[in-house]
Amino acid sequence: xxxxxxxxxxxxxxxxxxxxxxxAWVAALLAALLIAPVVLDxxxxxxxxxxxxxxxxxxxxxxxxxxxxLISLGQAGFLAVxxxxxxxxxxDHHWPVWATLPASGxxxxxxxxxxxxxxxxxxxxxxxxxxxxxSFIINHVILYTESVTHxxxxxxxxxxxxxxxxxxxxxxxxxxxxxxxxxxxxxxxxLARTRIGRAWMAIRDHDVAARVMGIDLVxxxxxxxxxxxxxxxxxxxxxxxxxxxxxxxxxxLILSIEAIAFLILGGLGSIGGAxxxxxxxxxxxxxxxxxxxxxxxxxxxxxxxxxxxIRGMAYGVVIVVFLRWVPDGxxxxxxxIRTYWSNWPLAY
Amino acid sequence: MDFLxxxxxxxxxxxAAYGLIAMGFALVYKATGVVNFAQGELMMLTAYVSFSVxxxxxxxxxxxxxxxxxxxxxxxxxxxRIFIRPMLGEPVFSIVMVTIGLAVILxxxxxxxxxxxxxxxxxxxxxxxxxxxxxxxxxxQLVLVAAMAGVTTIAWIFLRFSRIGIAMRAxxxxxxxxxxxxxxxxxxxxxxxxxxxxxxxxxxxxxAANFKLAPxxxxxxxxxxxxxxxxxxxxxxxxxxxxxxxxxxENLFQGYxxxxxxxxxxxxxxxxxxxxxxxxxxxSREIERV
Numbered sequence: 001x002x003x004x005x006x007x008x009x010x011x012x013x014x015x016x017x018x019x020x021x022x023x024a025w026v027a028a029l030l031a032a033l034l035i036a037p038v039v040l041d042x043x044x045x046x047x048x049x050x051x052x053x054x055x056x057x058x059x060x061x062x063x064x065x066x067x068x069x070l071i072s073l074g075q076a077g078f079l080a081v082x083x084x085x086x087x088x089x090x091x092d093h094h095w096p097v098w099a100t101l102p103a104s105g106x107x108x109x110x111x112x113x114x115x116x117x118x119x120x121x122x123x124x125x126x127x128x129x130x131x132x133x134x135s136f137i138i139n140h141v142i143l144y145t146e147s148v149t150h151x152x153x154x155x156x157x158x159x160x161x162x163x164x165x166x167x168x169x170x171x172x173x174x175x176x177x178x179x180x181x182x183x184x185x186x187x188x189x190x191l192a193r194t195r196i197g198r199a200w201m202a203i204r205d206h207d208v209a210a211r212v213m214g215i216d217l218v219x220x221x222x223x224x225x226x227x228x229x230x231x232x233x234x235x236x237x238x239x240x241x242x243x244x245x246x247x248x249x250x251x252x253l254i255l256s257i258e259a260i261a262f263l264i265l266g267g268l269g270s271i272g273g274a275x276x277x278x279x280x281x282x283x284x285x286x287x288x289x290x291x292x293x294x295x296x297x298x299x300x301x302x303x304x305x306x307x308x309x310i311r312g313m314a315y316g317v318v319i320v321v322f323l324r325w326v327p328d329g330x331x332x333x334x335x336x337i338r339t340y341w342s343n344w345p346l347a348y
Numbered sequence: 349m350d351f352l353x354x355x356x357x358x359x360x361x362x363x364a365a366y367g368l369i370a371m372g373f374a375l376v377y378k379a380t381g382v383v384n385f386a387q388g389e390l391m392m393l394t395a396y397v398s399f400s401v402x403x404x405x406x407x408x409x410x411x412x413x414x415x416x417x418x419x420x421x422x423x424x425x426x427x428x429r430i431f432i433r434p435m436l437g438e439p440v441f442s443i444v445m446v447t448i449g450l451a452v453i454l455x456x457x458x459x460x461x462x463x464x465x466x467x468x469x470x471x472x473x474x475x476x477x478x479x480x481x482x483x484x485x486x487x488x489q490l491v492l493v494a495a496m497a498g499v500t501t502i503a504w505i506f507l508r509f510s511r512i513g514i515a516m517r518a519x520x521x522x523x524x525x526x527x528x529x530x531x532x533x534x535x536x537x538x539x540x541x542x543x544x545x546x547x548x549x550x551x552x553x554x555x556a557a558n559f560k561l562a563p564x565x566x567x568x569x570x571x572x573x574x575x576x577x578x579x580x581x582x583x584x585x586x587x588x589x590x591x592x593x594x595x596x597x598e599n600l601f602q603g604y605x606x607x608x609x610x611x612x613x614x615x616x617x618x619x620x621x622x623x624x625x626x627x628x629x630x631x632s633r634e635i636e637r638v
Contacts, residue, residue: 118623125383130622133615140612306460313456319449323442324434
């Protein structure tokens, strides 16, 4: 048990971690992630890329839903905006990737203002319904502004190059995604320990009290919308790079539910939780596939026909089970285990 | 003029379906304070169950409904017991998320059990065209509108005069006071789910009879949201009226504004209503705005 643990300066108090062991583990994790594509085969690398993109999206949604407490069911809409911005700029306007990625975020953030300003005075269920409505409207706009977005034909996203590397496959894509993921996690972690992050949490915990303390609700809610959508937009751009063909069916409602499931599974309001949830759920379809393969025979073929449905049902089951039995999510489980371990043999 | 009349009349038919689904939403919200995102899926599930019953037995329409409604009430009760009851006392957000999880599970379940292909659901209604003035209708369309009118009337009488209906309103108004005067709140929640599931089954069967029985029927639940919001989340009667309005508005948008507007005009209505009058046309004004 660590005792006598005093914080004497503010900088110590807000430091990301005061524990050298944590830094050592983070360094080990980063090193492992860096050599992963060298060690792993192509298929596993692709899975890792999907998981890391999910991490970016989950961290983005967490800013809005976890930290600020504004529930959004419109994640799919912002992903679509990011993906289409990336696709259009890359293919039709021949922008380089290093410019299209931030541009996707900026456009998504701008769109989020359109969503955010009318929703400012709503919260809870009403906000969830509004964001849901907006994601349908965004999909519709994309489908019917054919001159810009190619409408129902979709876009073949290709020709993304950084320093001559094709960043749409294999190791270059992996490193690009890893870089973006690390950047967005760092951004979220650092925002959480500034005035902005504390203001967001105050709004989440009690908006009237936050207002009384002098937090400008309009400003900080809009800021949360913009930061969240920026990150989600970049995640959308990464999706378009990975899957190489985007149309509106990619960004169906199930994506928004999936994103909420990431947060619930990991533990709402925690960045670590968002990361854990995103990684765990990204590997879930793969785990289901392996489980069915072990059962073999007819069940495996059943899965082949209904993979999409079974995946959706698995998300549903995860949401229901975790809300019922593990409301603090994976990160809560981890905290319990850690406390138990460091207090052992005393009960905690 | 004929064009307008046609748009309005078909709009009323679609709107009747929206109204029925929206009443299910409003009933559950009124009694439990939870938006049941699985209402559309409940409608789809009960319609498929009814389809299987009709397929096995070949009953006439009225007998089929007489059998479908109790079965759906049992389904509603079962879902409430398994998914919602254990969450009693948790934050509303968690319960709403559970209904979203339930929705996704039901969606997958329907495809796993009944397959992904659309089916023709013959409910035993004739398909001779009936003319009301200049406008032709199919019997199924008229039955849908009549069912909505009937259910709305029954719901009004039920909420106004019956013991359970009054208890439901009491729970909606003040849960603690209702409990203190001897109302079993958890039983009222179960009743709300049973009745909303019964309404969902009527909506589901008639929607399938009018359009088709397909595993994307759940989307009608999403498209009924505008009606719930416009009517006011906690107003059952408001939901049914607003359903008709939304149905007509969608058709007029589609007819006069542009292709594809049908799909989103309702959602535009949501955004406008929530900005201007978030408690809807008939809802009670207690929504907190900060």
